[in-house]
Amino acid sequence: MGNLILDWDETFMQMAHLMAKRSKDPNTQNGAVLVDDAHVVLGLGYNGWPRGIENDSLPWARKGDFLDVKYSYVVHAEINALFNAHKDLRGSTLYCTLFPCNECAQAIIQTGVKEIVYDSDKYHDDEIWVASRKLLDLAGVKFRQYQPKFKMKFDAEKE
Numbered sequence: 001m002g003n004l005i006l007d008w009d010e011t012f013m014q015m016a017h018l019m020a021k022r023s024k025d026p027n028t029q030n031g032a033v034l035v036d037d038a039h040v041v042l043g044l045g046y047n048g049w050p051r052g053i054e055n056d057s058l059p060w061a062r063k064g065d066f067l068d069v070k071y072s073y074v075v076h077a078e079i080n081a082l083f084n085a086h087k088d089l090r091g092s093t094l095y096c097t098l099f100p101c102n103e104c105a106q107a108i109i110q111t112g113v114k115e116i117v118y119d120s121d122k123y124h125d126d127e128i129w130v131a132s133r134k135l136l137d138l139a140g141v142k143f144r145q146y147q148p149k150f151k152m153k154f155d156a157e158k159e
Contacts, residue, residue: 004150008039012095013119013146015044019077020097022046024055025070027062032081032096034089034113042087045080049073078104082111089113099123099143105132109139116143 006014012033019031023046034043049058050073058073066072075083078100082089090112094100099121100108108116116136123129136143 007149008035009095009117009146010149012041012093013097013117013148015041016077016095016097016119019044019046023048023077024060025074026060028098030077030096030098032077032094034081034085034092034094036087036092042089042092043081043083043085045077045082045084047074047077047080050075076101076104079107082107082113093117095146099129100132102128102131102135105135105141109135109141113141116141117146118143119146121145 012035015033016031019033020029022031023029025047028047030047032043032045033041034045035041049055053073058070059068060070061068062071063069077098078094078096081094081096085092091114092112093115094108094113095117097119099118100116101123121129133143
């Protein structure tokens, strides 16, 4: 059996899944990797609280009043990857474990990312993600679902 050689999609998607493991969110762990045309990593991100806020300072609940749910406070992995980059992002590619929401799509468009490679699209029909695809289409940002070529360690969790 020969050596396992990963192509760039495999490499960066596995990195995105590894970044997702940094998330303290008990329900959804999302990771993102931003790369340039030379396949150099520009930024990494995972979903969590803004910098400096302790893990137990805010609620991780998914249901309840606005001030009592995580959605009011969490910074998405895609946004964190954009914030963590220290270079012009025009023409870059974003690898993410989940298809980005509408607010992430806005930031992706504004920073000049040209392509999104995503793993899961489990919220495909929810309005936020329908709006996201509409925004990305109108702005000319390409997006495609990751097609794994190998069964990797992180993939075992999806079974």
